[in-house]
Amino acid sequence: MNRRFANRDEAARLLAARMAEEHLPGPLVVLALPRGGVPIGAEVARRLGAPLDLLLVRKIGAPWQSELAVAAVVDGERPEIVIDEETSRATGASRAYIDQQAGIEWQEIERRRALYLHGRTPLPVQGATVIVVDDGIATGTTVRAALKALRRRGAARIVLAVPVAPHDTLMALRHEADRIVCLAEPEPFRAIGLHYDDFHQVSDAEVIAALQASAPPPAPH
Numbered sequence: 001m002n003r004r005f006a007n008r009d010e011a012a013r014l015l016a017a018r019m020a021e022e023h024l025p026g027p028l029v030v031l032a033l034p035r036g037g038v039p040i041g042a043e044v045a046r047r048l049g050a051p052l053d054l055l056l057v058r059k060i061g062a063p064w065q066s067e068l069a070v071a072a073v074v075d076g077e078r079p080e081i082v083i084d085e086e087t088s089r090a091t092g093a094s095r096a097y098i099d100q101q102a103g104i105e106w107q108e109i110e111r112r113r114a115l116y117l118h119g120r121t122p123l124p125v126q127g128a129t130v131i132v133v134d135d136g137i138a139t140g141t142t143v144r145a146a147l148k149a150l151r152r153r154g155a156a157r158i159v160l161a162v163p164v165a166p167h168d169t170l171m172a173l174r175h176e177a178d179r180i181v182c183l184a185e186p187e188p189f190r191a192i193g194l195h196y197d198d199f200h201q202v203s204d205a206e207v208i209a210a211l212q213a214s215a216p217p218p219a220p221h
Helices: 008-020 037-048 085-091 095-117 141-152 167-173 204-214
Strands: 028-032 052-054 057-062 065-074 080-083 129-133 157-164 179-184
Touching: 008 037, 008 157, 008 179, 028 037, 037 052, 037 129, 037 204, 052 095, 052 204, 057 085, 057 095, 057 141, 065 085, 065 095, 065 141, 080 095, 080 141, 095 204, 129 141, 141 157, 141 167, 167 179
Parallel strands: 028 052, 028 129, 129 157, 157 179
Antiparallel strands: 057 065, 065 080
């Protein structure tokens, strides 16, 4: 399980083929984390014949250590703040501080949705089998917040699908998802990009192109 991927295209094809074997109950919704998860999510959605949307999540860092997440803002029909109660208490992050930072991060989420999706309303997830896709997971902090929010929104089944992630992170996330599909669990795990030959930063233009290619055709008049 220490395999490498040539690039996101290869990882996308392999993950999509693996997801097709799952025979998941519908309705299906594929949610990709931008930017790196979008090309992979687009291929999974195409293979499964499912709609694709973005899962926009913004981390809220501790007051004196911005890289340490105390909460996250998750986009959706009803945007939510997911708080890590233990970490927020330990770092002295008050609810007022979290709410203030959430407002800032929400503006960034709105900016990205407008840029990538021209303000399109998020797809509903209640009662659906929701497949969350990224190009890899390291610590899992952002993904954990997203999965918690999806659960609260009434997703019937949550599947986390990624090409590569460390085993211990997947074990820590197993209670947040109904199913986890991961193609490679390298040991040791150092960084996602080290398990790809080409791990270039996905551009905004690539995200928009992938979303446009996955958009359903317009309804006939």
